Amino acid sequence: MANNDDKSQSKNKPFFEVQKVENEDGLGDIFFGVDDETTKFPDYVVDFKDEIEYFISVIQLLYGDTKSESLYKKYYERLFTIADLAFNSPQEKVKLAERSLHKLKSELTTSVGQRIRTKLLMDYLKLAIWPSIIAIIIVLLGDSVLTCVLAFLGKGTENIYISSLGLISIAAMAGGWISTATETRNLAFVDIVSVINNQRGILVRLIFINLFSIFAAILMIAGFLKINIGGLDSLQIVDSPTVALAFGFALGFLDKVFVDRVEAKLSKTEAK
Numbered sequence: 001m002a003n004n005d006d007k008s009q010s011k012n013k014p015f016f017e018v019q020k021v022e023n024e025d026g027l028g029d030i031f032f033g034v035d036d037e038t039t040k041f042p043d044y045v046v047d048f049k050d051e052i053e054y055f056i057s058v059i060q061l062l063y064g065d066t067k068s069e070s071l072y073k074k075y076y077e078r079l080f081t082i083a084d085l086a087f088n089s090p091q092e093k094v095k096l097a098e099r100s101l102h103k104l105k106s107e108l109t110t111s112v113g114q115r116i117r118t119k120l121l122m123d124y125l126k127l128a129i130w131p132s133i134i135a136i137i138i139v140l141l142g143d144s145v146l147t148c149v150l151a152f153l154g155k156g157t158e159n160i161y162i163s164s165l166g167l168i169s170i171a172a173m174a175g176g177w178i179s180t181a182t183e184t185r186n187l188a189f190v191d192i193v194s195v196i197n198n199q200r201g202i203l204v205r206l207i208f209i210n211l212f213s214i215f216a217a218i219l220m221i222a223g224f225l226k227i228n229i230g231g232l233d234s235l236q237i238v239d240s241p242t243v244a245l246a247f248g249f250a251l252g253f254l255d256k257v258f259v260d261r262v263e264a265k266l267s268k269t270e271a272k
Contacts, residue, residue, distance in 0.1 A: 015034075015041055015042075015045050015087060016032040016033060016034060016045075016049065016087040017032075017033040017034075017087065017088060018030055018031065018032055018033070018080070018083045018084055018086075018087050018088055019031045019033060020080060023060075025060075025064065027060055027064060027072065027076075028072070028073065028076040028077075028080075029056060030052060030053075030056060030079070030080055030083055032049055032087075044094060044095075045094055048086060048094045048097065048098060048101075051101060052079065052082070052083050052101070055075075055079055055101070055104070055105070056076075056079065057193075058108070058189075058192055058193060059071075059072055059075045059076065059079075059108070060072070061192075061193065061196055062108075062112060062192070062196075063075070075104070075108065078104055079101075079104065081100075082097045082100045082101050082104065083097070085097045085100070086098075105189040106189070108189065108192075109187060109188065109189045109192065112192065113187040113192070114187075116187075116192065116195050116196060117184045117185075117187060117195065120180065120184065120195055120198055120202070121177065121180060121181055121184075123202050124176075124177050124180060124202050124205075124206075125177065127202050127203055127206055128173045128177070128206060131169070131173060131206060131210060132170055132173060135166045135167075135169040135170045135173075136166070136170065137166075138162055138163065138165070138166035138169075139163045139166035139167055139170070140163075161221060161237075161238040164217070164221070164237055164238050164241075164244045165214050165217055165218070167241055167244040167245050167248060168213050168214060168217045168237070168244055168245075168247065168248035168251065169210050169213060169214060169248065170245075170248065171244070171245040171246070171247075171248025171249040171251075171252065172209050172210065172212075172213035172248045172249065172251045172252030173206065173209060173210070173252060174248075174249060174252060175209075175248065175249040175250065175251065175252025175253035175254075176205065176206070176209045176252040176253070177252075178249075178252075178253055179252065179253045179254070180198070180205075209251075209252050212251065213248055213251040213252060216251055217237060217244075217247065217248070217251070220234035220235070220237060220247070221234075221235075221237055221238055223235065227247070229246065229247070229250060232246050232247070234247060
């Protein structure tokens with residue numbers, strides 16, 4: 001009889017004991033204590049613990065500053081209540097707590113999703129102002145200035161297409177903005193961190209889009225990379241501003257697709 005009671009007690013013993021603690025920044029955190037006698041943890045229990053810790057990291061990223069302290073406490077207290085329900089109850093209630101955590105995730109996503117998406121897109125536009133102005137100047141004056149310089153130096157003035165590269169750059173930045181807006185139109189909880197990190201990497205993305213689009217355009221103008229999109233031929237980039245804008249937009253909007261295609265082309269060339 002005593003043995004059965006011991007087995008029942010062992011079976012109902014919580015996998016973790018959760019406690020409120022503070023991290024090094026003074027923010028509320030959750031500590032998961034483990035009994036030395038507990039050696040096996042079901043996957044769903046470990047996964048739920050990871051979800052709790054990830055949620056903590058998200059709200060620390062969103063509301064870790066002093067101005068948002070009240071919002072942080074709001075979500076932290078509710079999260080601890082869920083963790084307490086899951087692990088500090090006489091019997092493990094992870095499955096029940098999962099439903100509550102899912103609702104909390106949905107509430108947080110609804111609350112901040114549109115805000116961080118709007119900020120991301122506005123930051124992109126702000127950072128793209130100066131590169132766009134420079135590109136417009138190149139479109140208007142690039143060919144004539146370079147022609148004068150080359151003529152002064154006694155060099156040939158054929159095959160000058162600086163203005164086309166300026167058009168490519170402008171359209172690529174527009175395509176990149178549309179691509180970013182499309183990618184973030186339906187934010188899920190798991191996307192919040194990546195979108196916040198994208199805010200910090202907008203400048204890098206703009207630099208990449210410009211360098212990549214110009215590099216790819218040069219390859220297409222030189223005939224090394226030939227692409228047809230709906231009847232638009234990449235060989236017409238220099239002759240037609242419309243074609244240059246179309247390919248620039250495509251390069252910015254589908255930069256990942258074009259990167260893969262260029263890499264494949266280069267790989268084939270190296271193989272030969």
